[in-house]
Amino acid sequence: PFQVQKKNIRTAALIVCTFTYLIIGACVFDALEDAPFTDRKHRLERKFAQFKHDHNMTNETFRQLSDLIMNKTIVRHKWKFYDSFYFSTVVLALIGYGHRQLITSRGKIFCIFYAMLGIPMWLITFQSTGERLNSLLSYVLARLKRSLHMKQTKITDGELLITESLLSIVILVIGAFVFSKYEPWSFFESFYYGFITLTTIGFGDYVVLLNNHRDKDFIYHAEYFFFCMAFIFLGLTVLASSMNLLVIRIVAFYSQERLLEKLRQEE
Amino acid sequence: PFQVQKKNIRTAALIVCTFTYLIIGACVFDALEDAPFTDRKHRLERKFAQFKHDHNMTNETFRQLSDLIMNKTIVRHKWKFYDSFYFSTVVLALIGYGHRQLITSRGKIFCIFYAMLGIPMWLITFQSTGERLNSLLSYVLARLKRSLHMKQTKITDGELLITESLLSIVILVIGAFVFSKYEPWSFFESFYYGFITLTTIGFGDYVVLLNNHRDKDFIYHAEYFFFCMAFIFLGLTVLASSMNLLVIRIVAFYSQERLLEKLRQEE
Ligand SMILES: [K+]
Ligand SMILES: [K+]
Numbered sequence: 001p002f003q004v005q006k007k008n009i010r011t012a013a014l015i016v017c018t019f020t021y022l023i024i025g026a027c028v029f030d031a032l033e034d035a036p037f038t039d040r041k042h043r044l045e046r047k048f049a050q051f052k053h054d055h056n057m058t059n060e061t062f063r064q065l066s067d068l069i070m071n072k073t074i075v076r077h078k079w080k081f082y083d084s085f086y087f088s089t090v091v092l093a094l095i096g097y098g099h100r101q102l103i104t105s106r107g108k109i110f111c112i113f114y115a116m117l118g119i120p121m122w123l124i125t126f127q128s129t130g131e132r133l134n135s136l137l138s139y140v141l142a143r144l145k146r147s148l149h150m151k152q153t154k155i156t157d158g159e160l161l162i163t164e165s166l167l168s169i170v171i172l173v174i175g176a177f178v179f180s181k182y183e184p185w186s187f188f189e190s191f192y193y194g195f196i197t198l199t200t201i202g203f204g205d206y207v208v209l210l211n212n213h214r215d216k217d218f219i220y221h222a223e224y225f226f227f228c229m230a231f232i233f234l235g236l237t238v239l240a241s242s243m244n245l246l247v248i249r250i251v252a253f254y255s256q257e258r259l260l261e262k263l264r265q266e267e
Numbered sequence: 268p269f270q271v272q273k274k275n276i277r278t279a280a281l282i283v284c285t286f287t288y289l290i291i292g293a294c295v296f297d298a299l300e301d302a303p304f305t306d307r308k309h310r311l312e313r314k315f316a317q318f319k320h321d322h323n324m325t326n327e328t329f330r331q332l333s334d335l336i337m338n339k340t341i342v343r344h345k346w347k348f349y350d351s352f353y354f355s356t357v358v359l360a361l362i363g364y365g366h367r368q369l370i371t372s373r374g375k376i377f378c379i380f381y382a383m384l385g386i387p388m389w390l391i392t393f394q395s396t397g398e399r400l401n402s403l404l405s406y407v408l409a410r411l412k413r414s415l416h417m418k419q420t421k422i423t424d425g426e427l428l429i430t431e432s433l434l435s436i437v438i439l440v441i442g443a444f445v446f447s448k449y450e451p452w453s454f455f456e457s458f459y460y461g462f463i464t465l466t467t468i469g470f471g472d473y474v475v476l477l478n479n480h481r482d483k484d485f486i487y488h489a490e491y492f493f494f495c496m497a498f499i500f501l502g503l504t505v506l507a508s509s510m511n512l513l514v515i516r517i518v519a520f521y522s523q524e525r526l527l528e529k530l531r532q533e534e
Contacts, residue, residue: 007402010395011395014388014392014395014396015392017392018389018392025359025385026348026351028377029351029369030348030351032369047335048335051332055322055324056323065332068318084293084300087292089289092288096463096470096471097470098469101470107299110299111296122285124281125284128278132275189375195382199382202363202469204363205368
């Protein structure tokens with residue numbers, strides 16, 4: 001009962017922290033995005049009024065046209081096989097840009113079952129790959145230390161975590177560099193895209209492989225397609241190895257606690 | 268080395284499975300969404316041609332108007348505080364509908380740091396809450412079994428997992444029922460929304476709390492706002508408890524393996 005109480009209090013404290021953090025975030029987003037938004041809205045409304053006047057449209061026809069255009073941008077171009085592969089990856093990785101929508105009911109039903117089976121598989125695969133990457137990195141770092149004639153050649157979890165954080169930053173920066181070449185984005189916007197993708201938030205305001213030139217010659221851009229896929233897979237693998245280390249730590253912490261509990265009960 | 272080999276082979280097998288699964292998904296999505304898409308595109312193109320003709324627009328002015336309208340729908344209404352809270356939740360839960368965009372650079376920079384600190388906190392909170400829910404459910408199920416005079420009153424992990432799966436389905440169905448009342452969606456679309464949200468894919472093709480009536484009287488809809496938030500928090504907690512059970516199982520499996528490895532080395 002003492003342990004249960006303690007765990008309840010810890011959980012409650014965590015929940016309070018998270019809610020406070022959510023409210024702080026809400027305040028800041030509110031403050032940062034409010035004024036520029038109002039400006040932008042007024043400018044847009046003036047332009048719309050101008051358009052309606054120039055082309056002799058009623059409000060009703062304008063609304064109809066807006067609805068049509070919204071639909072059009074959603075179904076921008078034909079699904080090709082590599083689009084579908086990209087889509088499957090975006091579903092299983094839980095990124096979900098929403099850059100294309102499933103318009104049929106059978107597509108949606110398939111998507112539900114596909115995700116129900118695929119997501120656990122994806123998580124186990126990345127958990128396993130992450131664990132392998134940790135072994136590989138430990139081996140490489142130990143060799144490096146030995147070649148530098150350091151006394152302590154054993155690799156701690158902390159050192160692994162730092163290496164993986166650095167690796168994530170390298171991947172993000174390389175990604176930002178390449179994306180800013182191929183997409184009409186600045187370096188910062190490309191970095192933002194990479195960050196939002198690898199955290200699997202996937203807002204969908206910036207999505208690679210969507211520009212219009214693309215349809216013309218896929219062969220020319222094939223290497224870019226593979227780069228984008230590699231960015232997602234490698235980036236998520238590095239994050240999975242960090243998660244693997246952290247999860248092992250959390251579970252070790254809990255099992256230590258459980259052991260203490262057992263000892264206390266035996267007393 | 269034998270164990271390392273075995274782990275490498277297992278990881279390779281998992282990777283092959285996942286890629287095969289991605290390709291299968293790509294094939295099915297390709298097949299399901301291609302024909303309806305082509306139909307829809309042709310219909311849209313005819314309507315656009317009609318519009319351009321009726322309102323005397325050149326292709327260039329039409330393209331300008333499309334761009335403007337795309338912008339407008341993205342910044343549909345003013346950010347209010349509860350919008351920002353909703354946005355923060357969508358970021359930290361890794362759902363990322365993209366139903367509103369950060370248009371300022373400082374907004375984006377804040378978002379990166381907010382997520383870097385907040386996501387680990389969110390994961391630890393849900394891991395902890397999930398573990399508590401597991402304890403609570405074990406207790407409730409054990410009492411239930413005792414009151415039914417069953418011989419075996421101990422609760423296995425399997426029974427907990429089944430209970431949580433049932434609970435998830437109940438949450439999804441209740442959610443689908445309420446969403447189909449408040450949003451212009453069918454029951455199936457509402458269910459699809461709930462599934463895509465709780466898996467944290469968050470495509471953003473269906474997003475709650477976005478309809479236009481909403482601006483008028485928030486007080487009237489406040490209970491709906493809280494319902495939507497409760498749906499996300501409760502749903503993710505139930506999933507977190509399932510994940511908690513599965514993670515403990517995976518780690519137990521790995522630590523058993525490590526133990527075997529040690530014993531083999533000692534022989
Ligand atoms: K997501
Ligand atoms: K998303």
